Amino acid sequence: MSDIIYMDNHATTPIAPEVLEAMMPYLTTHFGNASSTHPFGVTAKDAVEKARHQVADLLGCSAEEIVFTSGATESDNLAIRGIAYACQEKGNHIITSTAEHHAILDTCHALAAEGFETTYLPVDKYGMVSPDDVEAAITPKTILMSFMYGNNEVGTINPIVDIAAVAAKHGVLFHSDAVQGIGQLPSDLEALGLNLASLTAHKIYGPKGIGALYVQRNNSQPHSLFYGGGQEAGIRPGTLNVAGIVGLGAACELSKKYMETGKSSVATLRDTLHRKLMASLDALHLNGHPEQRLPGNLNLCFAGVQSLAHLAGLKRVAVSTGSACDSESVKASHVLVAMGVPNELALTAVRFGLGRYNTAEEVDIVADEVIKVVNRLRALAPE
Ligand SMILES: *Cc1c(COP(=O)(O)O)cnc(C)c1O
Numbered sequence: 432m433s434d435i436i437y438m439d440n441h442a443t444t445p446i447a448p449e450v451l452e453a454m455m456p457y458l459t460t461h462f463g464n465a466s467s468t469h470p471f472g473v474t475a476k477d478a479v480e481k482a483r484h485q486v487a488d489l490l491g492c493s494a495e496e497i498v499f500t501s502g503a504t505e506s507d508n509l510a511i512r513g514i515a516y517a518c519q520e521k522g523n524h525i526i527t528s529t530a531e532h533h534a535i536l537d538t539c540h541a542l543a544a545e546g547f548e549t550t551y552l553p554v555d556k557y558g559m560v561s562p563d564d565v566e567a568a569i570t571p572k573t574i575l576m577s578f579m580y581g582n583n584e585v586g587t588i589n590p591i592v593d594i595a596a597v598a599a600k601h602g603v604l605f606h607s608d609a610v611q612g613i614g615q616l617p618s619d620l621e622a623l624g625l626n627l628a629s630l631t632a633h634k635i636y637g638p639k640g641i642g643a644l645y646v647q648r649n650n651s652q653p654h655s656l657f658y659g660g661g662q663e664a665g666i667r668p669g670t671l672n673v674a675g676i677v678g679l680g681a682a683c684e685l686s687k688k689y690m691e692t693g694k695s696s697v698a699t700l701r702d703t704l705h706r707k708l709m710a711s712l713d714a715l716h717l718n719g720h721p722e723q724r725l726p727g728n729l730n731l732c733f734a735g736v737q738s739l740a741h742l743a744g745l746k747r748v749a750v751s752t753g754s755a756c757d758s759e760s761v762k763a764s765h766v767l768v769a770m771g772v773p774n775e776l777a778l779t780a781v782r783f784g785l786g787r788y789n790t791a792e793e794v795d796i797v798a799d800e801v802i803k804v805v806n807r808l809r810a811l812a813p814e
Pocket of ligand 1: 611634
């Protein structure tokens with residue numbers, strides 16, 4: 432593995448050494464249940480509350496506004512379904528977009544089957560939602576809108592502040608799947624204008640299986656999806672994942688530190704990779720917005736070369752396709768389809784996700800390998 436270069440940081444990130452170090456005591460000696468009142472419990476509870484403050488500090492919110500979950504899929508479900516149930520006296524209409532993560536789309540589909548009304552707004556050719564479209568879609572029955580911060584496939588950053596202004600003007604709650612954005616982009620949720628936001632530790636150099644939902648105070652609180660204990664104000668019962676929570680807190684604090692310096696260097700590496708590929712390969716097509724894009728994201732279509740062939744050919748590079756595939760069929764990514772990328776071209780997409788630990792040397796190696804593989808595969812392809 433060690434000779435394979437990891438450039439798939441939108442799928443998951445390696446755990447930061449500082450984060451692992453912070454977690455270790457809570458996997459060993461400090462194993463207490465944070466709900467216990469004896470010293471083992473108090474030690475665990477103190478660690479959880481410290482982490483809650485670390486998360487809140489990154490998000491510019493108060494610690495009581497953080498609900499720990501098992502990750503962003505759960506946070507998305509809790510936000511959408513929990514608010515839908517909590518607000519169903521007011522209305523039954525939810526607005527989202529066609530380019531969202533499946534955790535949002537499939538939750539909305541499930542609610543539609545229960546009688547809720549759902550609108551999926553189109554996105555532009557960059558994958559961006561238009562605030563004017565949002566405003567036009569609002570009805571007296573609209574209770575919630577959900578639009579992601581940065582897109583996990585093409586990196587496009589939605590105009591969150593402008594959408595939030597529309598939401599506030601019409602008194603509609605605004606949730607964002609902010610997994611790709613928090614810790615990389617401005618993360619002050621109040622300044623962004625969000626009422627609810629989902630995040631997950633494993634996309635910001637923390638462990639898998641732990642995340643959070645931000646729920647603004649003095650607004651509707653989501654109904655719990657589970658029944659059980661009274662943890663997390665009853666919104667999310669279940670024994671707290673203390674080590675995971677400590678890891679999420681440490682990851683948030685570390686991201687905040689890296690943001691000023693780290694962001695520009697990741698974007699610089701990404702731009703270098705893009706430039707090198709463009710200099711040696713023609714018929715490259717950039718997916719996503721050229722500027723309003725996550726710093727580490729480079730999603731490219733290589734006309735004439737199917738992305739699966741890429742993955743087979745790239746032996747020393749861990750990247751991902753822009754398409755979801757199962758063993759039998761290859762399907763173009765729903766995000767690229769939503770952006771209007773022709774199906775045949777969409778099937779050639781490769782997503783490079785650069786991160787905190789990538790180096791300039793790695794960019795050189797990856798560029799050389801991609802150029803070699805694409806040239807070889809294009810030479811084999813029929814005219
Ligand atoms: C990774 C990801 C998720 C899912 O997060 P999990 O913690 O793995 O459930 C949701 N939304 C976006 C945008 C993501 O990138």
